[in-house]
Amino acid sequence: MWSELVGANHSLLHYSGHSPLHRAPSHWKIVATVAFVIAVVATPTGIFWPYAGYLAVLAAATFIARIPPAYLARRLVVEVPVVVFAAWLPFISTGERVTLLGLSVSREGLLAAGALLAKATLGVLAALLLAATTDIRDLLAGLTRLRLPGPLVEIMGFMARYVEVILGDLARMRISLVARGFNPRSPRHWPVVAQSLGALFVRSYERGERVHVAMLSRGYASSFGPGSSPR
Amino acid sequence: MHVPDGFLNLGTSAATGVVATAAVALALRGARRELDDRTAPLAGLVATFVFAAQMVNFPIAAGTSGHLLGGALAAVLVGPYTATLCITVVLLVQALLFADGGLTALGTNVTLMAVVGVWVGYAVFRAAVRLLPRRSGMIPVAAGVGGLASVPASAGVFALLFSIGGAAPISLSTLLAAMVGVHTVIGVGEAVITGLVVASVLALRPDLVRGAAGLHVARPLEIRTEARV
Known part of the structure; x- marks a missing residue:
């Protein structure tokens, strides 16, 4: 449907x-989140008790950050494709077959699907908590302190700076098409939607060129420039 | 489409992380050749474009819709090195700010989409340009063929990785057939959208389509001293 042309999940x-978790140094939060997720992923298949502990850690962190659990739960929709893949696993896995609700499924596949679903959910929740408590500027500063290559941080910074502008461009194109009675419902309408994407690319690229010229006029020296080899 | 945490074991994730790091290091060098000191702002804005383009729904039927992945499209428009950087940054932002794609799977996602997706798409695009008649009208077709190849190629590599370090015992042939089968269908959509977008950029600003460089012969300014009727 046209009203859904641009998904609603673009808001940061x-x-x-102002919780202690919001004020904590961002590089420590990134390291802690990654360490937590590594521990989750390292949990052997077939053992399920550690997941209760992981969930308790996340619940405590959510409580300290004073974030409503519903705020995080709503974003779990990002996981829908994982659920589909997990539901499909027991049927195509090899190994001993067991009967569940009248269906013949692989025992190992069933265990693997359960573990996979638990791990993916915990990973998403941990990442959501990091995103919810860390402002994008703090995140970029944290990544710099963690020695992410400067040029990558710089590109991410431009993306953070211009994402609302570009999404605004896209929204204006959508409104002007709707105002002219456009209501795409089938692949017949793809050429028009693709044309707006083409126009969006040209606008974005030209904006990039203008930004570059404006930066040069203010004395910008790129981390890509001569004398600074990106590593 | 993004691989979450827990799909692949830590060893496999670390290995793809090494591949991704090496590829990004090479891309940082290559992008400087493609864009020189304009790299940061231009790659940033193109990454933002890819991010926005992935949110645009293309209606299929009965309320379902699909969206662009954009690896092959970015490679044709701005060159493969810059495209690798752009898709990597999009994946970083999606993992860190939107919880889309696992943090431990970041290396895997970069390998699948920013390396395999971009470079297979670009290589097939180049081959198609060579085989098709040398006309600028053929560029969108070649870009579409690149888009068509890039999606099942990524899915095939994912199936291989899952058979090495996946969470469940599945025979490689079953998984490979299923993943490549499903993603070939998705690839058809990717092909059509990629071709249409490239065609529209070619109509607006043909000089911005890097994959078409050389097909547009610059016409020297002709000074006419007397008016011709």
């Missing part, structure tokens, strides 16, 4: 607040 997840 940051949930502003």
Whole structure:
């Protein structure tokens, strides 16, 4: 449907607040989140008790950050494709067959699907908590302190700076098409939608060129420029 | 489409992380050749474009819709090195700010989409340009063929990785057939959208389509001293 042309999930997840978790240095939050997720992923298949502990850690962190659990739960929709893949696993896995609800499924596949679903959910929740408590500027500063290559941070910074502008361009194109009675419902309408994407690319690229010229006039020296080899 | 945490074991994730890091290091060098000191703002804005383009729904039927992945499209428009950087940054932002794609799977996602997706798409695009008649009208077709190849190629590599370090015992042939089968259908949509977008950019600003460079012969300014009727 045209009203859904641009998905609703483009708003940034940051949930502003002043909790100890919001104020914690961002590089430590990134390291802690990654360490937590590594521990989750390292849990052997077939053992399920550690997941209760992981969930307790996340619940405690959510409580300290004073973020409503519903705020995080709503974003779990990002997981729908994982659920589909997990539901499909027991049927195509090899190994011993067992009967569940009248269906013949692989025992190992069933266990694997359960573990996979638990791990993916915990990973998403941990990442959501990081995104909710960390402002994008803090996140970029944290990534710099963690020695992410400067040029990558710089590109991410431009993306953070211009994402609302470009999405605004896209929204204006959508409104002008709707105002002219456009209501795409089938692949017949793809050429028009693709044309707006083409126009969006040209606008974005030209904006990039203008931004570059404006930066040069203010004395910008790129981390890509001569004498600074990107590593 | 993004691989979440827990799909692949830590060893496989670390290995793809090494591949991704090496590829991004090479892309940082290559992008400087494609864009020189304009790299940061232009790659940033193109990454933002890819991010926005992935949110645009293309209606299929009965309320379902699909969206662009954009690896092959970015490679044709701005060159493969810059495209690798752009898709990597999009994946970083999606993982860190939108919880889309696992943090431990970041290397895997970069390998699948920013390396395999972009470079297979670009290689097939180049081959198609060589085989098709040398006309600028053929560029969108070649870009579409690149888009068609890039999606099942990524899915095939994912199936291989899952058979090495996946969470469940599945025979490689079953998974490969299913993943490549489903993603070939998705690839057809990707092909059509990629071709249409490239065609529209060619109509607006043909000089911005890097994959078509050389097909547009610059016409020297002709000074006419007397008016011809």
